[in-house]
Amino acid sequence: MFKKIISKFKQEENNKPKENVEKDESELTEIESEEIKLENKDEETVEEINETLSEEEITIDENNEEKKGFFSKLKQGLSKTKQGIADKVDDVLKSYKKVDEDLFEEIEEILITSDVGVNTSLEIIDRLRKGALERKITESEDLKGLLKEIMIEILDKGEDHKLNIATSPTIILVVGVNGVGKTTSIGKIAHNLKQQGKKVLLAAGDTFRAAAIDQLEIWSERVGVDVIKHKEGSDPAAVIFDAIQAAKARKTDVLICDTAGRLHNKKNLMNELGKVVKVADREFPEATREIILVLDATTGQNALQQAKIFKDVTDINGIVLTKLDGTAKGGVVMAISNELNIPVKLVGVGEGINDLQSFNAIDFVNALFGDDK
Numbered sequence: 001m002f003k004k005i006i007s008k009f010k011q012e013e014n015n016k017p018k019e020n021v022e023k024d025e026s027e028l029t030e031i032e033s034e035e036i037k038l039e040n041k042d043e044e045t046v047e048e049i050n051e052t053l054s055e056e057e058i059t060i061d062e063n064n065e066e067k068k069g070f071f072s073k074l075k076q077g078l079s080k081t082k083q084g085i086a087d088k089v090d091d092v093l094k095s096y097k098k099v100d101e102d103l104f105e106e107i108e109e110i111l112i113t114s115d116v117g118v119n120t121s122l123e124i125i126d127r128l129r130k131g132a133l134e135r136k137i138t139e140s141e142d143l144k145g146l147l148k149e150i151m152i153e154i155l156d157k158g159e160d161h162k163l164n165i166a167t168s169p170t171i172i173l174v175v176g177v178n179g180v181g182k183t184t185s186i187g188k189i190a191h192n193l194k195q196q197g198k199k200v201l202l203a204a205g206d207t208f209r210a211a212a213i214d215q216l217e218i219w220s221e222r223v224g225v226d227v228i229k230h231k232e233g234s235d236p237a238a239v240i241f242d243a244i245q246a247a248k249a250r251k252t253d254v255l256i257c258d259t260a261g262r263l264h265n266k267k268n269l270m271n272e273l274g275k276v277v278k279v280a281d282r283e284f285p286e287a288t289r290e291i292i293l294v295l296d297a298t299t300g301q302n303a304l305q306q307a308k309i310f311k312d313v314t315d316i317n318g319i320v321l322t323k324l325d326g327t328a329k330g331g332v333v334m335a336i337s338n339e340l341n342i343p344v345k346l347v348g349v350g351e352g353i354n355d356l357q358s359f360n361a362i363d364f365v366n367a368l369f370g371d372d373k
């Protein structure tokens with residue numbers, strides 16, 4: 001019975017690639033039409049955004065988020081994913097006592113059904129089986145340490161998990177489909193860099209609607225950095241061009257560029273991003289270029305499919321995985337790390353200004369299993 005489930009998942013996953021591009025394109029089209037529907041509303045919502053942000057600021061002060069510490073915030077954010085993976089693994093380890101094939105299959109099922117993805121789950125179990133043999137592990141509870149080690153290896157293959165901002169200037173292009181958290185993440189990154197003493201400038205490259213420009217402007221005011229913007233509907237490449245000239249004149253350390261997410265098919269995406277990247281390369285060759293893809297963890301395996309499309313279109317240097325808080329689908333981070341070979345650099349664990357953390361595989365796995373740092 002269980003073998004059947006696995007082969008069904010496997011079949012689905014193997015059938016995916018061709019369908020996916022089409023499926024994702026149609027999903028992007030859906031997203032776009034939704035966006036058009038929302039367009040009129042957007043004008044009214046600027047004030048609402050303003051209100052929400054100032055309310056949020058008050059909450060941050062009152063709660064004194066920073067006191068909680070990054071690790072406990074991560075732990076808290078991952079609590080639903082923990083219920084779906086670590087708690088279930090703990091339960092089966094307790095119920096089995098001795099290591100046998102059925103136990104491996106049960107763990108495999110837990111991983112597959114919690115967004116770790118079929119390929120990555122099978123790889124984890126394969127390594128778990130071999131590792132248990134090598135280390136002569138016979139008691140089921142002793143498997144947990146090995147499982148954690150394997151997960152850490154999957155999440156950290158020795159790539160650089162830090163934003164590449166050591167040398168100035170740096171230009172960061174932030175890409176991703178709409179609603180994933182690009183603008184919010186830009187605000188959080190800008191805040192963090194400013195705290196590190198960096199001179200930051202923002203570029204409102206999402207010119208699709210006025211509210212997008214306003215939202216970035218609100219973040220810029222909040223953080224205390226400037227933003228270069230054009231009118232709604234103008235050419236994003238022209239905004240980036242102007243922002244680069246401003247960054248040069250102002251001796252900016254890091255220029256962070258927002259981009260539109262309403263790119264309804266692969267060709268469109270390629271044209272739009274291609275133009276922006278070309279301007280960055282031509283006008284700012286002295287700058288280190290980072291292209292950061294923002295993915296929404298709550299979309300689970302769909303985030304992985306989005307990443308595959310973006311990876312085909314442009315060179316992605318790193319991933320920001322947002323909204324890990326409150327989702328049970330955090331296991332997708334393992335599929336992303338394993339299947340894409342792009343390092344996860346930052347994770348979003350809330351809407352507040354301090355709720356974006358550097359990704360650390362050991363902390364992540366410990367938080368996932370509810371263990372201490």
Ligand SMILES: Nc1nc2c(ncn2[C@@H]2O[C@H](COP(=O)(O)OP(=O)(O)OP(=O)(O)O)[C@@H](O)[C@H]2O)c(=O)[nH]1
Nearest residue numbers: 178179180181182183184261322323348349350351
């Ligand atoms: N809970 C939670 N919410 C987040 C996180 N990151 C972003 N959000 C929320 O997600 C929503 C969308 O975020 P935006 O930053 O506007 O997303 P975007 O990608 O810029 O969207 P478009 O401009 O429409 O393309 C906002 O309500 C954010 O507050 C996170 O890490 N956790």
Ligand SMILES: [Mg+2]
Nearest residue numbers: 182183206212
């Ligand atoms: Mg945005």
